[in-house]
Amino acid sequence: MARRYDPERRQRIIDAAIRVVGRKGIAGLSHRSAAAEADVPLGSTTYHFATLDDLLVAALRQAEDGFAKVIAARGGLTDPRSDLATELAAWMREWLAGDRTGVELEYELYLAALRRPALRPVAAEWADDVAALLSRRTDRLTARALVALMDGICLQVLLTGAPYDEDYAREVLARVIPPGPSPRPWSPPPGPPRSDA
Amino acid sequence: MARRYDPERRQRIIDAAIRVVGRKGIAGLSHRSAAAEADVPLGSTTYHFATLDDLLVAALRQAEDGFAKVIAARGGLTDPRSDLATELAAWMREWLAGDRTGVELEYELYLAALRRPALRPVAAEWADDVAALLSRRTDRLTARALVALMDGICLQVLLTGAPYDEDYAREVLARVIPPGPSPRPWSPPPGPPRSDA
DNA sequence: GAGCGTTGTGTACGGCCGTACATATCGGTG
DNA sequence: CACCGATATGTACGGCCGTACACAACGCTC
Secondary structure, eight states: OOOOSTHHHHHHHHHHHHHHHHHHHGGGHHHHHHHHHOOOOHHHHHHHHHSSHHHHHHHHHHHHHHHHHHHHHHHTTTOOTTTTTHHHHHHHHHHSSOSSSHHHHHHHHHHHHOOOOGGGGHHHHHHHHHHHHTTSSSSSSHHHHHHHHHHHHHHHHHOOOOOOHHHHHHHHHHHHHHHSOSSOOOOOOOOOOOOOO | OOOOTTTTHHHHHHHHHHHHHHOOOOGGGOOHHHHHHHTOOOHHHHHHHSSSSHHHHHHHHHHHHHHHHHHHHHHOOTTSSSSSSHHHHHHHHHHHHHHHHHHHHHHHHHHGTTGGGGGGHHHHHHHHHHHHHHTHHHHHHHHHHHHHHHHHHHHHHHHHHHOOOHHHHHHHHHHHSOOSOSSOOOOOOOEEEOOOO
């Protein structure tokens, strides 16, 4: 149904918005700044995204997709023979290494859900997706706890400027994981597909 | 011109800024909105706080002080006979109960350090203070991990809108705490007082 | 009480913002 | 082709913003 002159116009605006947020933060995102970054007129951004929340939702969704692809490309934490805590601690090191901009961008969009109810379903999806990924290596409760703990560790690094301590992360992640080679693995039951619209 | 020297002028502006952030978020805070809330002229806010970061630093510091006082008034987690995980899980329930505004306000100011380096020392102080509080019941590494885990759990509740699950929180907090009645307690060594200016 | 630095106040300027809206262009339909 | 709805654009309005700055009121020192 949707016939567009420029089918990539909307996508270009989202990409531009992500770049703007990465460079200037959410506070620096506006219909105008996104339009300038995407090299489209102002009316184009206001047409495709009536409110800034709409644009942020699209940006968060896209950042989430990119994140999932990076995880998948990295092997997806699927090798049951590796130590999960070690693997997660190393992954956080890579994630936090060097340039802050990538992590900063993703956490800023994620944390924006605190004050923007429109973002909460997308943030919940993100957390659920990561937990589901980890659920292939441990039980659901543990997976949720690992996500929470990793979030907390990353945030302490990002918020306080403290260096990332991989040994510490591995140690406490290991404490959360119940002992045993592959305890209580869990597979999602069949159900209706999640609405992604 | 009805002009009196008001030594509490600065304090009133900080209080007003906190109310504004609580009601409209950091995005709604400006020299003007703080001035209106405090019922002082615009020039008064710009005089005492040249930049918004200055005002946010003062607000975060004050929120931190208020938080510490609430903890202290609650007994300060000092009873070594109680179960620490149970106590922390119950405390989070109280904190998250009912009105989101209080927690939202504190987390919003705290998380603002992600993009505002000026806030990072204050955020670091906050995290250190809470960890120091917990260090009276457990070792330092565990205390840091508990802070990270509690942050992660609270954020998942606040960001996704999911209900708080106290049993889950208690279970995973207990996993982080090493077994034993009062393992590896830790007291801070004497040293120079931390600069609070 | 004269002088001066600190504190407090009013006002104005230029800039960026969301929003609205008239207009233009194209794809599909009848 | 005529038509219409979806897509795209330019422009303008009113509002809030940070900032600057001249000036007023006060505390202090001499």
